[in-house]
Amino acid sequence: xxxxxxxxxxxxxxxxxxxxxxxxxxxxxxxxxxxxxxxxxxxxxxxxxxxxxxxxxxxxxxxxxxxxxxxxxxxxxxxxxxxxxxxxxxxxxxxxxxxxxxxxxxxxxxxxxxxxxxxxxxxxxxxxxxxxxxxxxxxxxxxxxxxxxxxxxxxxxxxxxxxxxxxxxxxxxxxxxxxxxxxxxxxxxxxxxxxxxxxxxxxxxxxxxxxxxxxxxx
Amino acid sequence: xxxxxxxxxxxxxxxxxxxxxxxxxxxxxxxxxxxxxxxxxxxxxxxxxxxxxxxxxxxxxxxxxxxxxxxxxxxxxxxxxxxxxxxxxxxxxxxxxxxxxxxxxxxxxxxxxxxxxxxxxxxxxxxxxxxxxxxxxxxxxxxxxxxxxxxxxxxxxxxxxxxxxxxxxxxxxxxxxxxxxxxxxxxxxxxxxxxxxxxxxxxxxxxxxxxxxxxxxxxxxxxxxxxxxxxxxxxxxxx
Amino acid sequence: xxxxxxxxxxxxxxxxxxxxxxxxxxxxxxxxxxxxxxxxxxxxxxxxxxxxxxxxxxxxxxxxxxxxxxxxxxxxxxxxxxxxxxxxxxxxxxxxxxxxxxxxxxxxxxxxxxxxxxxxxxxxxxxxxxxxxxxxxxxxxxxxxxxxxxxxxxxxxxxxxxxxxxxxxxxxxxxxxxxxxxxxxxxxxxxxxxxxxxxxxxxxxxxxxxxxxxxxxxxxxxxxxxxxxxxxxxxxxxxx
Numbered sequence: 001x002x003x004x005x006x007x008x009x010x011x012x013x014x015x016x017x018x019x020x021x022x023x024x025x026x027x028x029x030x031x032x033x034x035x036x037x038x039x040x041x042x043x044x045x046x047x048x049x050x051x052x053x054x055x056x057x058x059x060x061x062x063x064x065x066x067x068x069x070x071x072x073x074x075x076x077x078x079x080x081x082x083x084x085x086x087x088x089x090x091x092x093x094x095x096x097x098x099x100x101x102x103x104x105x106x107x108x109x110x111x112x113x114x115x116x117x118x119x120x121x122x123x124x125x126x127x128x129x130x131x132x133x134x135x136x137x138x139x140x141x142x143x144x145x146x147x148x149x150x151x152x153x154x155x156x157x158x159x160x161x162x163x164x165x166x167x168x169x170x171x172x173x174x175x176x177x178x179x180x181x182x183x184x185x186x187x188x189x190x191x192x193x194x195x196x197x198x199x200x201x202x203x204x205x206x207x208x209x210x211x212x213x214x215x216x217x218x
Numbered sequence: 219x220x221x222x223x224x225x226x227x228x229x230x231x232x233x234x235x236x237x238x239x240x241x242x243x244x245x246x247x248x249x250x251x252x253x254x255x256x257x258x259x260x261x262x263x264x265x266x267x268x269x270x271x272x273x274x275x276x277x278x279x280x281x282x283x284x285x286x287x288x289x290x291x292x293x294x295x296x297x298x299x300x301x302x303x304x305x306x307x308x309x310x311x312x313x314x315x316x317x318x319x320x321x322x323x324x325x326x327x328x329x330x331x332x333x334x335x336x337x338x339x340x341x342x343x344x345x346x347x348x349x350x351x352x353x354x355x356x357x358x359x360x361x362x363x364x365x366x367x368x369x370x371x372x373x374x375x376x377x378x379x380x381x382x383x384x385x386x387x388x389x390x391x392x393x394x395x396x397x398x399x400x401x402x403x404x405x406x407x408x409x410x411x412x413x414x415x416x417x418x419x420x421x422x423x424x425x426x427x428x429x430x431x432x433x434x435x436x437x438x439x440x441x442x443x444x445x446x447x448x449x450x451x452x453x454x455x456x457x
Numbered sequence: 458x459x460x461x462x463x464x465x466x467x468x469x470x471x472x473x474x475x476x477x478x479x480x481x482x483x484x485x486x487x488x489x490x491x492x493x494x495x496x497x498x499x500x501x502x503x504x505x506x507x508x509x510x511x512x513x514x515x516x517x518x519x520x521x522x523x524x525x526x527x528x529x530x531x532x533x534x535x536x537x538x539x540x541x542x543x544x545x546x547x548x549x550x551x552x553x554x555x556x557x558x559x560x561x562x563x564x565x566x567x568x569x570x571x572x573x574x575x576x577x578x579x580x581x582x583x584x585x586x587x588x589x590x591x592x593x594x595x596x597x598x599x600x601x602x603x604x605x606x607x608x609x610x611x612x613x614x615x616x617x618x619x620x621x622x623x624x625x626x627x628x629x630x631x632x633x634x635x636x637x638x639x640x641x642x643x644x645x646x647x648x649x650x651x652x653x654x655x656x657x658x659x660x661x662x663x664x665x666x667x668x669x670x671x672x673x674x675x676x677x678x679x680x681x682x683x684x685x686x687x688x689x690x691x692x693x694x695x696x697x
Contacts, residue, residue, distance in 0.1 A: 058431065061388070061392075061430060061431050061434040061435075062392070062427055062430055062431075063391075063392040063393070063394075063395035063396075063406060063430065064392075065395045065396055065398065065406055066395055066405075066406050066409070066423055066426055066427060066430065069406070069409070069410060069419065069423045070420070070423040070424065070427065072419075073413070073419040073420040073423060074420055077223045077420070152288075156289075156290035156291075157290070159290040159292045159293060160292060160396070162292065162399065163398075163399060170290075170292055170293060170296070174296065177300060183296075183297075183300035183301035183304055184301040184304055184305065186301075187293060187296050187297040187300060187301050188297070188301065190293050190296075191289045191293050191294070191297060194288065194289050194290055194293060195285065195288045195289050198287075198288035198289070199284060199288045202284075202287070202288060
């Protein structure tokens with residue numbers, strides 16, 4: 001039934017490996033940048049707030065595929081030399097996903113009331129102690145379900161690197177399909193693999209959400 | 219010295235390229251609207267199935283949303299486009315492949331089904347946000363289950379989820395760009411095509427970005443008017 | 458007449474009602490009180506079939522609720538219910554809230570249903586709020602609309618589930634006044650409430666519940682002036 005998949009399994013899994021690498025790079029960069037973007041979005045300094053807000057709102061209106069193209073065209077000009085598609089894709093993912101992660105961080109930061117901070121101060125905790133023991137743990141728990149969900153979205157989004165010729169999972173599948181012409185099983189296989197990972201991820205996210213709700217955190 | 223790049227913004231209005239972008243925009247709008255009709259009607263249907271008393275209907279609806287949400291849209295699109303016709307067998311499949319503009323229809327269909335799963339999920343959240351007492355209050359006035367959903371709960375839930383549905387509507391235009399991968403000549407496809415002919419992809423994609431921006435702002439404006447009309451007075455809407 | 462015969466109910470393993478036995482005659486007003494979690498609200502919900510029970514029997518006007526042939530929807534037309542948090546339909550005006558069930562269930566014309574709704578708004582004292590949406594009404598006004606909504610079906614029985622406990626103190630009396638008027642007109646009422654003034658004025662019987670059981674029952678004088686059980690004494694000390 002999956003004979004065409006079996007014949008090309010190493011080639012396909014290699015593509016899945018590229019997809020995972022892309023995802024990890026995009027997540028590490030996107031979450032780190034997103035944490036900063038979130039700070040910028042609650043900043044009272046208008047020289048920080050407005051540019052960051054413009055960046056977030058602009059990119060959230062853009063299709064990712066177009067952003068990938070744009071970086072693909074612009075990176076060689078900035079770098080002064082042709083860039084490999086992997087690097088170009090990673091940069092576009094980080095800058096694009098950071099706007100989504102940024103909004104999650106913003107919501108997380110804002111979910112902590114002023115009174116809670118005051119309450120912590122009033123028991124004698126210092127600023128860094130308050131941040132470390134109260135604010136960050138609470139914000140993190142509140143954000144965790146959304147962070148996981150957005151990570152799943154990012155994982156799915158990496159398939160779009162297909163369009164600049166990067167040989168990730170979907171691109172390799174379509175190469176195999178061109179030779180074998182077994183579209184049902186090949187694309188069915190990709191779908192199943194993605195489903196298993198994403199479904200598991202969404203269950204984990206829901207688990208933390210339920211747990212948070214039970215604790216009255218969300 | 220690296221690349222010297224000569225900007226040529228003229229590709230955005232020089233013919234035929236300027237026209238290409240506009241044609242692409244028209245196709246993007248058409249795909250978005252038609253897919254949205256499928257997504258909204260089917261999504262509300264599936265979302266409502268998830269609260270019916272019949273276990274197996276609930277299961278089917280839940281399975282639908284889980285499957286469509288957990289597979290990248292690109293993979294779904296490829297599956298429908300490449301594998302879809304083959305499901306009907308060699309002979310019929312080949313005939314289906316001959317249909318003019320098949321990619322366009324597949325794009326609308328696939329995007330509609332994909333977005334329906336997201337609409338259904340919002341619907342479920344909407345139902346869940348209505349308190350248990352609210353349901354009981356409707357029943358206590360003597361209404362049947364059907365009347366309860368038909369006259370109170372569904373209209374209420376739809377109003378609760380208008381803001382997320384607006385976001386979904388915006389997203390459908392963005393996601394329609396993925397149809398370029400099966401050769402649908404919408405905006406993103408056109409900007410890439412301009413690059414292929416002129417090597418000025420940077421200008422073309424920048425132009426396309428601004429078209430999306432204007433499209434997005436227009437949609438937000440229109441939905442703002444619709445939301446204001448459906449808004450429940452005194453309830454907090456979109457920030 | 459509502460007859461409750463040794464009714465017991467469980468949520469999974471947890472028993473919420475134990476052998477509840479009570480008869481409510483037409484025209485009576487019964488006040489149920491007791492600490493939170495004692496099963497008062499659950500009992501109300503069992504009476505109009507919103508919650509199932511596992512043992513015993515509830516009979517409303519000769520019709521048993523546990524009989525599978527009983528049409529619960531028909532039954533509920535005769536039993537109005539008012540909730541703690543009003544539960545108005547937020548996307549409809551006060552008038553629409555009230556006229557919906559008469560139109561859809563009783564198949565009244567819009568004209569007649571709205572006329573009736575206006576009359577009821579008059580009766581609860583807020584005819585000027587007909588076109589206001591719930592979010593623009595005060596809590597007391599919302600609860601009065603909710604009472605009018607129940608009355609629109611011309612129920613034989615009215616059940617109140619802590620109708621004033623979500624209200625600001627200054628709004629409690631306006632709701633109680635409506636309820637008192639209703640009781641004096643001869644409505645059969647079952648009220649979960651801790652409002653002593655209300656109980657004194659209209660209650661024919663007071664039931665005290667604790668841990669899913671009826672611990673004590675009696676008239677206002679008997680219960681408030683001279684409670685027999687320790688639990689009731691304890692409880693009264695807390696709310697008075």
